[in-house]
Amino acid sequence: xxxxxxxxxxxxxxxxxxxxxxxxxxxxxxxxxxxxxxxxxxxxxxxxxxxxxxxxxxxxxxxxxxxxxxxxxxxxxxxxxxxxxxxxxxxxxxxxxxxxxxxxxxxxxxxxxxxxxxxxxxxxxxxxxxxxxxxxxxxxxxxxxxxxxxxxxxxxxxxxxxxxxxxxxxxxxxxxxxxxxxxxxxxxxxxxxxxxxxxxxxxxxxxxxxxxxxxxxxxxxxxxxxxxxxxxxxxxxxxxxxxxxxxxxxxxxxxxxxxxxxxxxxxxxxxxxxxxxxxxxxxxxxxxx
Amino acid sequence: xxxxxxxxxxxxxxxxxxxxxxxxxxxxxxxxxxxxxxxxxxxxxxxxxxxxxxxxxxxxxxxxxxxxxxxxxxxxxxxxxxxxxxxxxxxxxxxxxxxxxxxxxxxxxxxxxxxxxxxxxxxxxxxxxxxxxxxxxxxxxxxxxxxxxxxxxxxxxxxxxxxxxxxxxxxxxxxxxxxxxxxxxxxxxxxxxxxxxxxxxxxxxxxxxxxxxxxxxxxxxxxxxxxxxxxxxxxxxxxxxxxxxxxxxxxxxxxxxxxxxxxxxxxxxxxxxxxxxxxxxxxxxxxxxxxxxxxxxxxxxxxxxxxxxxxxxxxxxxxxxxxxxxxxxxxxxxxxxxxxxxxxxxxxxxxxxxxxxxxxxxxxxxxxxxxxxxxxxx
Numbered sequence: 001x002x003x004x005x006x007x008x009x010x011x012x013x014x015x016x017x018x019x020x021x022x023x024x025x026x027x028x029x030x031x032x033x034x035x036x037x038x039x040x041x042x043x044x045x046x047x048x049x050x051x052x053x054x055x056x057x058x059x060x061x062x063x064x065x066x067x068x069x070x071x072x073x074x075x076x077x078x079x080x081x082x083x084x085x086x087x088x089x090x091x092x093x094x095x096x097x098x099x100x101x102x103x104x105x106x107x108x109x110x111x112x113x114x115x116x117x118x119x120x121x122x123x124x125x126x127x128x129x130x131x132x133x134x135x136x137x138x139x140x141x142x143x144x145x146x147x148x149x150x151x152x153x154x155x156x157x158x159x160x161x162x163x164x165x166x167x168x169x170x171x172x173x174x175x176x177x178x179x180x181x182x183x184x185x186x187x188x189x190x191x192x193x194x195x196x197x198x199x200x201x202x203x204x205x206x207x208x209x210x211x212x213x214x215x216x217x218x219x220x221x222x223x224x225x226x227x228x229x230x231x232x233x234x235x236x237x238x239x240x241x242x243x244x245x246x247x248x249x250x251x252x253x254x255x256x257x258x259x260x261x262x263x264x265x266x267x268x269x270x271x272x273x274x275x276x277x278x279x280x281x282x283x284x285x286x287x288x289x
Numbered sequence: 290x291x292x293x294x295x296x297x298x299x300x301x302x303x304x305x306x307x308x309x310x311x312x313x314x315x316x317x318x319x320x321x322x323x324x325x326x327x328x329x330x331x332x333x334x335x336x337x338x339x340x341x342x343x344x345x346x347x348x349x350x351x352x353x354x355x356x357x358x359x360x361x362x363x364x365x366x367x368x369x370x371x372x373x374x375x376x377x378x379x380x381x382x383x384x385x386x387x388x389x390x391x392x393x394x395x396x397x398x399x400x401x402x403x404x405x406x407x408x409x410x411x412x413x414x415x416x417x418x419x420x421x422x423x424x425x426x427x428x429x430x431x432x433x434x435x436x437x438x439x440x441x442x443x444x445x446x447x448x449x450x451x452x453x454x455x456x457x458x459x460x461x462x463x464x465x466x467x468x469x470x471x472x473x474x475x476x477x478x479x480x481x482x483x484x485x486x487x488x489x490x491x492x493x494x495x496x497x498x499x500x501x502x503x504x505x506x507x508x509x510x511x512x513x514x515x516x517x518x519x520x521x522x523x524x525x526x527x528x529x530x531x532x533x534x535x536x537x538x539x540x541x542x543x544x545x546x547x548x549x550x551x552x553x554x555x556x557x558x559x560x561x562x563x564x565x566x567x568x569x570x571x572x573x574x575x576x577x578x579x580x581x582x583x584x585x586x587x588x589x590x591x592x593x594x595x596x597x598x599x600x601x602x603x604x605x606x607x608x609x610x611x612x613x614x615x616x617x618x619x620x621x622x623x624x625x626x627x628x629x630x631x632x633x634x635x636x637x638x639x640x641x642x643x644x645x646x647x648x649x650x651x652x653x654x655x656x657x658x659x660x661x662x663x664x665x666x667x
Contacts, residue, residue: 181371181372182374186387187361187362189362191387
């Protein structure tokens, strides 16, 4: 390839990269600037450069004017609970589908694949009806009691989203490529199916676990429709519905950018932590690393 | 250590029957090799012994205990897989200790057994390595070590050397043979390589299409194959076969016309068998002679000559059929040549139209030891 052609390709890639990176950089930089400076720099390169009067004032205002720390805590609990339970539940079902013979296995697999095409929006109303009727477990005077409904709780934002057919399928595809010899060797070594799953399959499946963790994290962290419908009170509200509430108040663009940056940073951190395994999983097309 | 008994063992996949009622006795301490072409059912049979495949019908007894319905982990067997099946995320030590850990063996006992097996297989320096840092031969030894630590009643090997290069295969064959001599356990070994079978086995079980063709020691199968399949499968290069017309038949002899027209008479236990019109004559490549000095001379056209140093393989045509001669390393036969070979009648095998043996070759008498003459020098 000639040097000129190479230069052309590089410029094109830089342009594409700029298009994708511009919103993120603009958001981060604007969160550190006062409102006047945001508009003054809007049509220049300064819009994405951390120059001028930078401070954390916008962040201070966000903490003062909203319960963002409470929403953040709720999001962390909801997301981590769903991801941890989901990794276990989804991988376990995928393990039985891919590595064990039992009656009805083919039908369950077909059902899992069929469920992938049904969006949340299609089932959100019946789901809401269901959870509104289900009682929640509480404690009174040292005794377990059933009370209220699932609405306005953290559980209602966790439990319906633990099992996910797409993630089951991802695990299934990955496990299918692991040679059965390992299972047979472990079986001869006296391992039960759960021990084979725990000691053999899970340690060999780092890439797919990382992939599902990242995808599930993103799914749950960015959830908006379900929390809006199932949670009315502040105590169980996560960050995304919190943005809507925050926008409804008298706030400046700098504060809006600060709020958005604050809720985006954990996503970036998780991706950076798992990116190696995530990329390896995608590159290997589900084959064990 | 244990004996192994298979009684009328069948394997069916729906309507397809792949193993057809096999009966087999394996004595305590024997090294038995299941050999046969791909798809003959040898691995399936091994896996049924291991408990990794369900037996459709019949029984398997290990040490007089019925194991037909017993789970694989409780049969007292250990298996070396063709792919080694070493857990890639565990070190050599952890791989070898895994089975003992599953059995809740105390840590001190695990360490003792792993160290002992590592010493037998010279793996001490490799215990902390992961499988990906091992060579093929080392991985195979770890796979064997994983079976030794469990002190099984029966060792099972499923084509363990097929992934190794030729030189390493020879080396590992010797290692496994030494291991058997040392441990004296019952071992069942599956291979499609008849050389492995001949060199390692106390007893060979030749399988074809889910049936046992013959069971016997390597020499028994070599000298007295019961049918054309066993005769052709055992021995390398494979036996030469020629269709011959039967010109005369009596209770203990057959008069044959060879493809080149020559007439010969061969002793055979015909008894009161119905008259035959055609039989197959078998002669091993190593029993053909380079000169025409044998009882039956034949003229052949040489196609290809392979020099291996100590041996020469000559691929020729005799009466439009391929013929292989195993000659000495200094053979002067050239491709494209027409040359005269010969063989002795007592080296011939005969098979009827169903492939069943009518007679086998007589064993070649052992040559007298060389007499060395002392020579005065100087």
